Amino acid sequence: MTARAVATALNPFLKNGRVHLVNIHAPSVMSHFQSPIENLDATPLLAESIGTMGLKDAVVISPDKGAVAMAKTAAATLGCDCDYLQKTRLSGTEVSMAPKEVNVKGRDVVIFDDMIATGAPWLRQ
Numbered sequence: 001m002t003a004r005a006v007a008t009a010l011n012p013f014l015k016n017g018r019v020h021l022v023n024i025h026a027p028s029v030m031s032h033f034q035s036p037i038e039n040l041d042a043t044p045l046l047a048e049s050i051g052t053m054g055l056k057d058a059v060v061i062s063p064d065k066g067a068v069a070m071a072k073t074a075a076a077t078l079g080c081d082c083d084y085l086q087k088t089r090l091s092g093t094e095v096s097m098a099p100k101e102v103n104v105k106g107r108d109v110v111i112f113d114d115m116i117a118t119g120a121p122w123l124r125q
Contacts, residue, residue, distance in 0.1 A: 007032035023070070025114055043070050043112065047077035055080075055108040063087055063097070067114040074112045 003026070010019075014035040024030065024039045047060075058080040062071035064087035075082030088096045 003029035004032045007034075011035070023114065041070075041073070043073045044077050046112075047074040047110075050074075050110055051078050055110070057107045058110055059083065059102065059104055059107050060110045060112055061085065061102065061104075063111065063113050067112055070114055071112040074110065078110070 007029075011034045014033070017035050019030075019033045019035050019037040021030070021037065021039045022042050027039065030037045030039065055078070058078055060071045060075040060078065060080060060082045062068045062082070062084035065084060068082075068084050071082050071084060083100060083102045085097050085100060085102075090096055
C-alpha cells in the first residue's frame with residue numbers, strides 16, 4: 001500500500017490522535033496525515049541490543065548512502081567503525097554492488113539499512 005492510501009484510511013480515526021512512525025523512509029509521507037505526527041528513530045535501541053551480543057571488533061556497514069545516517073548512529077552507539085557500499089539499482093529487484101576497501105576480515109559485521117525493497121517470494125526461499 002502507498003503511504004497516501006494508509007493515511008487516507010486512517011485519518012478519519014485519528015481526529016484526536018497522534019501518529020508515530022518508526023524510521024520512515026521518505027519524510028514526505030508525513031504530509032499525508034492530518035494529525036500531529038512524529039518520526040521516531042529506533043536505531044539507538046537496535047544498536048544497544050546488538051551491543052549485548054559480544055561482538056568482536058565490530059564494523060557497521062550501510063549497503064548504500066541512503067542508510068548512512070542510520071549506520072553512523074548505530075556505530076556511535078556501539079563505539080565502532082562505520083562505512084557504506086556503493087550501490088546501483090538496476091531494477092526493482094536487482095542491484096549492483098561496488099565494494100569499497102572495507103576491512104572486515106575477522107570482524108563482526110552489522111548491516112543497517114533503511115528499508116526492504118520487496119517482500120518477493122524469492123527472498124523466503
